[in-house]
Amino acid sequence: MNITEKLIKSHLVSGEMIPSKEIAIKIDQTLTQDSTGTMAYLQFEAMGIPRVKTEKSVAYIDHNTLQTGFENADDHKYIQTVAQKHGIYFSKPGNGICHQVHLERFGKPGKTLLGSDSHTPTGGGIGMLAIGAGGLDVAVAMGGGAYYLAMPKVCHVVLTGKLNPWVTAKDVILEVLRRLSVKGGVGKVMEYGGEGVKTLSVPQRATITNMGAELGATTSVFPSDAVTKAFLTAQGRADDWIELKADDNAIYDEEIIIALDEIEPLVACPHSPDNIKKVRDISGIAVDQVAIGSCTNSSYTDMMTVAKLLKGKTINPNVSLVIAPGSKQVMNMLAANGALADIISAGARILECGCGPCIGMGQAPATNAVSLRTVNRNFEGRSGTKSAQVYIVSPETAVASALSGVLTDPHTLGEAPLVSMPDHFMVNDNLIIPPAPEGQCVKVVRGPNIQPFPKNTKVPKDISGTVLIQVEDNITTDHIMPSNAKLLPFRSNVPYLADYCLTPCDPDFPARAKKANGGFIVAGQNYGQGSSREHAALAPLQLGVKAVIAKSFARIHMANLINNGILPLVFVNEWDYDTMKVNVQFTIKYAADQIKGAAEGQIVQITNVQTGEDIPVKLNISERQRDILLAGGLLNYTKANNQ
Numbered sequence: 001m002n003i004t005e006k007l008i009k010s011h012l013v014s015g016e017m018i019p020s021k022e023i024a025i026k027i028d029q030t031l032t033q034d035s036t037g038t039m040a041y042l043q044f045e046a047m048g049i050p051r052v053k054t055e056k057s058v059a060y061i062d063h064n065t066l067q068t069g070f071e072n073a074d075d076h077k078y079i080q081t082v083a084q085k086h087g088i089y090f091s092k093p094g095n096g097i098c099h100q101v102h103l104e105r106f107g108k109p110g111k112t113l114l115g116s117d118s119h120t121p122t123g124g125g126i127g128m129l130a131i132g133a134g135g136l137d138v139a140v141a142m143g144g145g146a147y148y149l150a151m152p153k154v155c156h157v158v159l160t161g162k163l164n165p166w167v168t169a170k171d172v173i174l175e176v177l178r179r180l181s182v183k184g185g186v187g188k189v190m191e192y193g194g195e196g197v198k199t200l201s202v203p204q205r206a207t208i209t210n211m212g213a214e215l216g217a218t219t220s221v222f223p224s225d226a227v228t229k230a231f232l233t234a235q236g237r238a239d240d241w242i243e244l245k246a247d248d249n250a251i252y253d254e255e256i257i258i259a260l261d262e263i264e265p266l267v268a269c270p271h272s273p274d275n276i277k278k279v280r281d282i283s284g285i286a287v288d289q290v291a292i293g294s295c296t297n298s299s300y301t302d303m304m305t306v307a308k309l310l311k312g313k314t315i316n317p318n319v320s321l322v323i324a325p326g327s328k329q330v331m332n333m334l335a336a337n338g339a340l341a342d343i344i345s346a347g348a349r350i351l352e353c354g355c356g357p358c359i360g361m362g363q364a365p366a367t368n369a370v371s372l373r374t375v376n377r378n379f380e381g382r383s384g385t386k387s388a389q390v391y392i393v394s395p396e397t398a399v400a401s402a403l404s405g406v407l408t409d410p411h412t413l414g415e416a417p418l419v420s421m422p423d424h425f426m427v428n429d430n431l432i433i434p435p436a437p438e439g440q441c442v443k444v445v446r447g448p449n450i451q452p453f454p455k456n457t458k459v460p461k462d463i464s465g466t467v468l469i470q471v472e473d474n475i476t477t478d479h480i481m482p483s484n485a486k487l488l489p490f491r492s493n494v495p496y497l498a499d500y501c502l503t504p505c506d507p508d509f510p511a512r513a514k515k516a517n518g519g520f521i522v523a524g525q526n527y528g529q530g531s532s533r534e535h536a537a538l539a540p541l542q543l544g545v546k547a548v549i550a551k552s553f554a555r556i557h558m559a560n561l562i563n564n565g566i567l568p569l570v571f572v573n574e575w576d577y578d579t580m581k582v583n584v585q586f587t588i589k590y591a592a593d594q595i596k597g598a599a600e601g602q603i604v605q606i607t608n609v610q611t612g613e614d615i616p617v618k619l620n621i622s623e624r625q626r627d628i629l630l631a632g633g634l635l636n637y638t639k640a641n642n643q
């Protein structure tokens with residue numbers, strides 16, 4: 001078996017391990033962050049389970065840390081108290097980004113991790129089966145329920161050779177994105193192997209598994225080996241290590257070979273992580289802002305490299321350099337060894353340990369500005385400025401450019417600095433609050449920002465409505481439910497958020513949907529790529545959206561739609577996309593019967609009310625998903641099954 005099969009087999013609850021067939025796995029650990037966490041805990045509370053049933057569940061505060069009003073602080077209070085009550089560890093704001101801290105303090109090779117954040121696969125860097133999901137799926141897992149997914153294909157990414165100086169893990173994953181695109185990983189686990197693996201440290205591996213999310217992959221995983229053992233030992237967690245490797249005769253569904261020594265510094269150009277060029281081919285572009293951090297590149301070794309490159313220098317006068325170390329541990333170590341002083345004296349602006357600019361919480365660039373970032377996503381407008389041009393680069397390229405003022409290949413800096421992994425990380429978990437032993441005494445605090453979330457109802461006889469919007473390929477959940485410093489504080493207030501749903505594509509969409517009393521969304525390929533935010537399903541639900549008809553869907557978003565009782569329909573003939581124009585009225589007759597038939601492989605027909613013409617669509621669902629849709633969503637289904 002390969003590593004993926006071993007991890008799945010040891011957690012399999014039901015189903016057969018045949019690619020694309022539905023399987024259910026036991027979840028050992030969960031993580032949430034604040035922007036998806038409020039909803040996950042409201043849903044967990046609605047399930048009425050007193051204590052989490054996982055081995056470890058952790059609630060992080062890292063996204064909404066810009067407290068411009070009471071809203072974020074309210075959410076933090078709610079999450080802290082709900083966590084205390086129900087047996088969940090609470091990582092306070094300032095302690096760092098969920099994925100970085102989880103890797104440092106909680107992740108364990110061989111375990112499963114389900115997180116309400118699409119970059120949860122970061123844990124694959126230490127041999128976890130770490131998967132991103134919607135909040136409701138995480139809530140169910142906290143309650144001891146299995147996680148259902150399509151058995152992925154396993155793509156063996158064979159790494160050969162060794163990275164040259166100035167070439168980084170970021171460049172490796174950008175190379176994978178260049179080859180496979182943002183759709184290339186759909187339905188797959190990217191399993192890394194080959195001789196090159198042992199040359200990569202845990203933070204480097206984690207950068208690669210983190211950005212596997214941008215491939216649309218179910219997750220990515222590295223073996224757990226001596227390098228993993230050394231990392232966990234340095235974290236004071238040697239006992240958490242187990243070895244995990246593929247059998248010598250393991251079989252894979254696909255294979256790609258990456259020669260590490262042939263990679264050069266790469267850059268993802270606006271506005272997609274797969275729009276890859278060589279840095280040297282487009283160097284010289286004037287840069288206004290450089291942001292270093294995010295769950296992809298904010299480890300101790302990343303930050304030490306940055307500090308060494310900045311030491312004794314001053315950044316270019318036209319550049320604003322902002323740096324957010326990934327965790328309190330990283331920040332503490334930089335402060336203790338003097339590296340922070342080198343960063344500060346070069347002119348960098350230091351941000352608290354959190355997501356910050358990556359999710360548009362502050363540091364929105366100027367109009368038309370060029371911003372180089374070490375983040376994982378450069379979707380249009382995500383930085384908070386629609387006209388900004390965001391390029392994704394490694395920390396090394398980021399510093400070289402911050403110093404010169406133009407996009408610069410780091411080779412121009414001379415000899416690459418040597419940064420080694422520490423033998424001991426500075427361990428101080430004083431911002432992690434363990435749950436109360438007797439949870440029933442804890443009072444959950446709910447401020448006015450915590451609003452009830454929309455719930456769907458059983459499928460009606462016919463599902464009718466007009467097409468409310470028609471959007472192109474690769475629409476992200478940042479389009480469907482934008483996030484920025486103004487909107488993120490309302491993640492626990494879906495009625496408010498709904499007024500911004502799909503507005504980057506069409507500012508009139510919410511008003512049109514309300515006026516029409518709901519209807520259908522028509523979309524191209526890979527609809528809903530990117531973030532796991534289930535608000536991208538909840539906000540349409542609030543506006544009465546009944547079905548999305550797309551050429552194809554991204555995995556997490558499709559699950560979120562089903563969990564909320566919205567039909568994810570796929571065109572049988574892609575040319576029918578053109579006939580489903582805005583304002584045209586359609587109906588799905590005998591919807592329940594058609595949904596039942598679809599689970600057995602039958603085609604669903606959507607009828608054009610005016611012409612009577614039928615459009616054939618597919619609903620690629622399992623029997624369980626059929627029952628969830630018929631019940632009007634996972635909460636209704638779970639309640640009905642628990643009675």
Ligand code: MIC
Pocket residue numbers: 035036063116117118119132359483530531532533
């Ligand atoms: C993101 O990077 O887009 C986020 C913000 O971390 C999201 C979660 C969210 O929308 O809250 C993700 O990646 O899932």
Ligand code: SF4
Pocket residue numbers: 063097117119294295296354355358359375376
């Ligand atoms: Fe936070 Fe950005 Fe990572 Fe999302 S991608 S978890 S916003 S740092």
